[in-house]
Amino acid sequence: MIVPESLLSCFCGAELQHQPENHHCGNNLKYTLINEKPGLEPVPSTAATPRLHPACPYLDGNDNKNDDDDELTRRADRILTVLLTAPRPADPSEADLTSGAAAAAGLRAQDWTSYLAERVLHALERKLGDVLAEHSSADRSGWGGALADAYDYAVELIKRELRELWEYAKAHPYETAATVLLTLVSLGVLARLLPLIVRALGFGELGPIEGSFAAWWQRLYGGYVPKGSLWSFLQRMGMTWK
Template identity: 25%
Template sequence: MLACITGRQGRQDEGYTELIYDDKTASLYSDNDSYPQHDAMSYYQGHGYGTTTVASPLLFDSSPPFKGEGVDTRSVEDIAREVARLLWRAEWNDDGLQCRISDAVGERRWNRKMVEECLDNVIEYVEQGRARMGAAMCAALDKATDVADDEFAFPRRHPQSLDGFIAIVSAGILAELQGAWVLELLGFGEVRGKEEIGYGTGEIAMLTSDKIVYCDQPRPNSFAAWWTREYDAYIPTGSVYNYLERMDMVELED
């Protein structure tokens, strides 16, 4: 199945990733409120699961971001593109990579939109194949592809579902290289043990190594909800949980 893919054309300190609430993500960490839909809920090249479609990113743009008078003027899309490129070219998934990602994110905070934009870029890189991909992403691709090929009924038997296969493999790659916490922002579950940094600030700290508590029903309007709905016919019962558990990203119940 890997041949099928390759043929297709926060800030982190001491092990923590900082996330921030805003008016689009305020309900994200509450099971009592519906998952909010932000104004750039999108998927690549017209496969929209929300209201806006984002054009394909400029994958090889290595120009430095513009900053004026010490203020970071980059868009979320710019930062996500830079982070994804670091993941794409990395030879090792180590502290050095995480430091480079931390520098790329700068004073900004990871939020739902940034993770989604980063996933869009990872999908583009996976579609390009392995020719210029670094060893770290190659290893994550091998792992995610092997597990996904075992768990899902596509695309071996359903070639028309290849885009969905690439999407879930790419989500696994992003979580493998960044931490399972990204799966919460993609709507698959929730990380336990989050703590607010300073009362009333809205900033949340979570361990990057923490696993998620899987949700049987993905959060409404999330990437997970879109993917599950779009490819429901090809997803065997329990296969999403099995995929994430075998990727070592699900917190097992006692």
């Protein structure tokens, strides 16, 4: 199975993967934490010291890093389970699974942080990687209707609007373009099923929020996705900024 930690070494032949738990919670902080309430545009921290996620209290002298990291992983896993098993909604406008995911993971509004959002994004990438790469062992039989529909729509939209990237990535599965493609599909699925996570990642209505995962990602892979096309893609997937 392809996993994000080894995507660029195994799937794309490079070692460039962003690792939020190391960058956020260590001395080499690369971007600031974004917190937001449901339905609001995320705003980067303006404090001298970035706001701390509850999962990283050891930055304040607490050494319970492993326990907190495990709890964050458990929450991300519960959210992923909701994504994997949710049935196809009777009304497409009811595809947003945020409330169900929050209940399953025991989350409050303030818990939807960039740390958790990145964990969910990378967990989803691991699930979609083999299917997108069309490995012979890839299996969608365990997917619920909501995920299957969102995945199919994201793939078809990329084929239409980012055809050059799609064709190049499929022809060169061990280059960086393949990682970009996998992240795009995963973001598309999240834009339809868990839009709050996309906002927590820093994908704002007018572009990437400064200091966010979105800003980092666009700087690193911007050459593969034409300016503005990512936001058009997210909007077509059903992403809204209220």
